[in-house]
Amino acid sequence: MERFEQLYRDWKKEAKKLTTDLDLLPLEALIEVFERVNVEQEKTDDVRKAVSMLVLEETTTLPPNHQPTPDAVSLFIGYLATKLVKDGANVLELGSGTGTLVHAVLTQLKDATAQAVEVDETMLRLSYAISNLLGKPVSYFHQDALAPLFVEPSDLALVDLPIGYYPNDDMASGYALKRDEGHSYSHFLLIEQAMRHLKPGGHGIFVIPNNLFEQDDEGKLKQWMDREAVVKGVLQLPTTMFKDERYAKSLLMLQKLGEGVKRPKQALLVELPSFTDVRAVANIVKQIDDWFKTT
CATH class of the missing domain: 3.40.50.150 (Vaccinia Virus protein VP39)
Known part of the structure; x- marks a missing residue:
């Protein structure tokens, strides 16, 4: 599994938990996740790809x-x-x-x-x-x-x-x-x-x-x-x-x-x-x- 796929899975899991625990809308949960995670050791392109996948997934119904x-x-x-x-x-x-x-x-x-x-x-x-x-x-x-x-x-x-x-x-x-x-x-x-x-x-x-x-x-x-x-x-x-x-x-x-x-x-x-x-x-x-x- 490539690194961006792992980031995508981890962040998706965290966002889903936040939507339940804090009663947030999916995009609001993503904001919370992105504000919390530490990516100092990650490659920028891996982060960008993972972010793009998550955002695309949550906006398909718009x-x-x-x-x-x-x-x-x-x-x-x-x-x-x-x-x-x-x-x-x-x-x-x-x-x-x-x-x-x-x-x-x-x-x-x-x-x-x-x-x-x-x-x-x-x-x-x-x-x-x-x-x-x-x-x-x-x-x-x-x-x-x-x-x-x-x-x-x-x-x-x-x-x-x-x-x-x-x-x-x-x-x-x-x-x-x-x-x-x-x-x-x-x-x-x-x-x-x-x-x-x-x-x-x-x-x-x-x-x-x-x-x-x-x-x-x-x-x-x-x-x-x-x-x-x-x-x-x-x-x-x-x-x-x-x-x-x-x-x-x-x-x-x-x-x-x-x-x-x-x-x-x-x-x-x-x-x-x-x-x-x-x-x-x-x-x-x-x-x-x-x-x-x-x-």
Whole structure:
């Protein structure tokens, strides 16, 4: 048995005991466990894997917009992050949830720090406990990610976009991507919000629905991107990850305009293979590496 599996079993047993003894909800019990355990002698990756397994197990019944980013996707985004930003980068995640994505990215970026914005208090407390467990420096902001933010300008923004309408029309009115009639798309507004808080030339990585641009019936998203950002690439996630192809997703890489920023001659357009196909993934990673070297 690998070490992360043993940690997972031990912590799961402890969490189950706490739910009974203290009458806690499963996620609250995980927070207690993560606050109590000592991991000084453990490898960070073993801790991260065990944590990811426990969090995934306890969030499978949540609505799709509240479920954590799959571990394989988070790690792949971390790989892309190493290609886009330098050591010591500051990372911003909006709607950080349990922190699966930001923690996976921080484990791959050297000397990076992060800021995370999350409206759900339980999710924020869980993510905070995990940050401490992993020894990763994350500053947390408990608020609506579309309200005014008081975060430092970042080098890299991450958002696993929740799909739907944003009910606060007054707040949405301050965005270029608001709809002319009715509620605006929260996922459009979050792209704009994330890019607002990047340094000039900073990068954003977004988990988007495959039909994102088809939803742009008013043409505002395309106009805004032409004006504010450079599309670096779109990487379609493996369709095998989704029970229904209508809900399949991709990774969108944007760069904020700034001095010296140029549009690539050819954006990176890739269909990713199943993450369980090691050889195919290695081949596609080589292609991506080559694209970055020549762009």
